[in-house]
Amino acid sequence: MPSGIPKEKQRQRAPSKRSLETRARIMDAAEQVFAAHGFDGASLRDIASEAGVQVALVNHHGGTKEELFWRVVARRADELSAARLKALAARKARGPLTLRSLLECFFGPYLEKAEVGGTHWFAYARLVAIVSADPRWRALTAHCFDPTANRFVSEICALYPQAPRQTISAGFVYSVSAMLALLTSRWRIGALGQGSSEISEHLDELVIYCAAGIDAAARR
Amino acid sequence: MPSGIPKEKQRQRAPSKRSLETRARIMDAAEQVFAAHGFDGASLRDIASEAGVQVALVNHHGGTKEELFWRVVARRADELSAARLKALAARKARGPLTLRSLLECFFGPYLEKAEVGGTHWFAYARLVAIVSADPRWRALTAHCFDPTANRFVSEICALYPQAPRQTISAGFVYSVSAMLALLTSRWRIGALGQGSSEISEHLDELVIYCAAGIDAAARR
DNA sequence: TTTTAAATTGAACAACTGTTAAAAATAAGG
């Protein structure tokens, strides 16, 4: 019921470099294991051994299993939101916004990170998909993603003053789920299509798909 | 590795009426608990007590936990596929197909069942979302859903002869994920929008969204 | 009614779960 990330109590000494490293190692391991097996399927012992560390140390650095999950999700969420808002601001300065450019500002940073940062951001995509689909993480979603999402929804609403916000937010949620499907379910796209499916090949298509969908829905 | 549903060995007597009832009760309970907590989060004891039954009886009727999951998913998948293909055939007999009518044939049966059948089909939607998002259930997806999905993808391809099948299958996967988002993430749509969001109110919008998206992507 | 295949119960199993507490090792701050 309480949930959230408890603020760590006042320190009297700076954390050692080694401590910070193992903490990061634990977070990375947790991210990977949570992404692979979900919250319930992941065990703290799996995470510990993945990080090359004792079980108790995971609790020490991450707190409760649930707190650890929060931390892992929140960690990259901040970086991601910042990148998205930055892209949005830069684009806004370059002239009037279009729906497609808005979606590119939202999708772009993620997919760039996924292609550059490799494994980590891919695992994180699975994590976000898990969080987005489960009402159990409603509060976590509200805390990490809703502020930025709301911002983009509002921008889109400004482009379609006559459309009800509910319609826009629905279209936005569909679009996010489509993006997550691209990141997490390429195997399924491949199974129904033919040939390999690389992310970069599908990105433009995705933006076209989502933009056309939202536009059509917004025009009633 | 093996997985799948083992064929039950040759019986020498017909199952009693009571036996069939408890089996059905166990399947319903399993469906609900799996949908609420996911595969790992669900415990056989939860399922057993939900069905008002002993734990061992769950194994007796459902086999392994994994086999039970297969059975639960497969049970309604057959009914669903049949309804979709029937709707498709009926529509085809009434004249040339359009993209929107195709999507209505695919989405319609599910959402009708969800509105009529109530709880069961709603829980099942969450189940399908779980299955679709996790590569762990790749084989299950291939067995239960790919045949029908492939059929619809082919029909859409026929409408866009110049578009690569990969593009169509991607658009189709996006659309399915959007439909599942509507069924499982209405809370999120509500959080980003304003006012209550009823399924029926969003259904038409969903079809418009998906049809416009696929059409735009298919036209290059 | 009798036979006996099948359904149901009850109990136990070995393995694993998240979490805590105390002892030991480490290194920051003086």
Add this chain to the structure above:
DNA sequence: CCTTATTTTTAACAGTTGTTCAATTTAAAA
């Protein structure tokens, strides 16, 4: 270097997990 806050290790806890097996009850088939 010395003190001691912090990190790491070790060990144990109280529950829960999926599954199995023998005993018991139920009811289909003769």
